[in-house]
Amino acid sequence: MCPQSWSSVVSAHPAKKSVAVAARNCQAETAAFNLARREKRGHAGRTFLPGLQNLSCVAAPETPRVDYVANPRVRQDLTEGQVGVPLTLDIGVLDVTTCQPLPNVMVEIWSPNALGNYGATFLCGAFPSSSAGIAEFQTIFPGHTSYGANHINLMIHTSSSMSGAVSHVGQVFFTDRWTDVIGQYQHYAQNTNTRMLNAQDPNFKLADSAGYNAIVDIESINDDWPEGVIGHITVGVDPSRKA
Numbered sequence: 001m002c003p004q005s006w007s008s009v010v011s012a013h014p015a016k017k018s019v020a021v022a023a024r025n026c027q028a029e030t031a032a033f034n035l036a037r038r039e040k041r042g043h044a045g046r047t048f049l050p051g052l053q054n055l056s057c058v059a060a061p062e063t064p065r066v067d068y069v070a071n072p073r074v075r076q077d078l079t080e081g082q083v084g085v086p087l088t089l090d091i092g093v094l095d096v097t098t099c100q101p102l103p104n105v106m107v108e109i110w111s112p113n114a115l116g117n118y119g120a121t122f123l124c125g126a127f128p129s130s131s132a133g134i135a136e137f138q139t140i141f142p143g144h145t146s147y148g149a150n151h152i153n154l155m156i157h158t159s160s161s162m163s164g165a166v167s168h169v170g171q172v173f174f175t176d177r178w179t180d181v182i183g184q185y186q187h188y189a190q191n192t193n194t195r196m197l198n199a200q201d202p203n204f205k206l207a208d209s210a211g212y213n214a215i216v217d218i219e220s221i222n223d224d225w226p227e228g229v230i231g232h233i234t235v236g237v238d239p240s241r242k243a
Helices: 027-041 176-183 186-190 202-207
Strands: 086-095 106-110 124-128 134-140 151-157 166-173 217-220 229-237
Touching (some): 027 217, 106 134, 124 134
Antiparallel strands (some): 106 124, 151 166
16 A cells, blocks of 8 residues: 655654655556556566555655665666676656656665675666666666665665765665575575565565555566566655755
């Protein structure tokens, strides 16, 4: 279920109160935004959830900045030879004050490799959102760490420059079932970290609270998912906010 009001859709750091923005209900616009991106690719959804969870939901609440890799390269392909299930991550950025896609803002992401380890350069990078408000990355499905549910970190700036102020810091997650299935595949099976489920992770509870949905909607590129998957998520931000 998605929020019925967008009057406080972007919350501040967990220790602070929510930042109020113009009251808008962006459900219809978000649904159209996500559906258009899916249809453009021509792929059917493949999910372990009953229905397409992100067609009318966004990941908006803030989560703490952890494992941050400073000064990432501006690029779309982040793999650097890391072995794993290829993941095309489609991130839509929505201005919650206007309910419109937000173009030309820098989006950073960083995540662990199949073994659950972060690196100094691999699987991290930044790229500005397009004129349609979309930032797309080529990475791999992350391996789980021992101190959080399986996720990818992201940060969004207020402009297309890396030096621009930060308006959002958050994490996006995957269904436990997708992590179960991929976790048994090749290099992922060598991950020795203790597994934490979504419901056990306070960051997941924070990001998925108040009706928001922080789970990436996964679909297969081919029938054989090890060849790669596509993930969609829309992130709602207030561009005037400074994190």
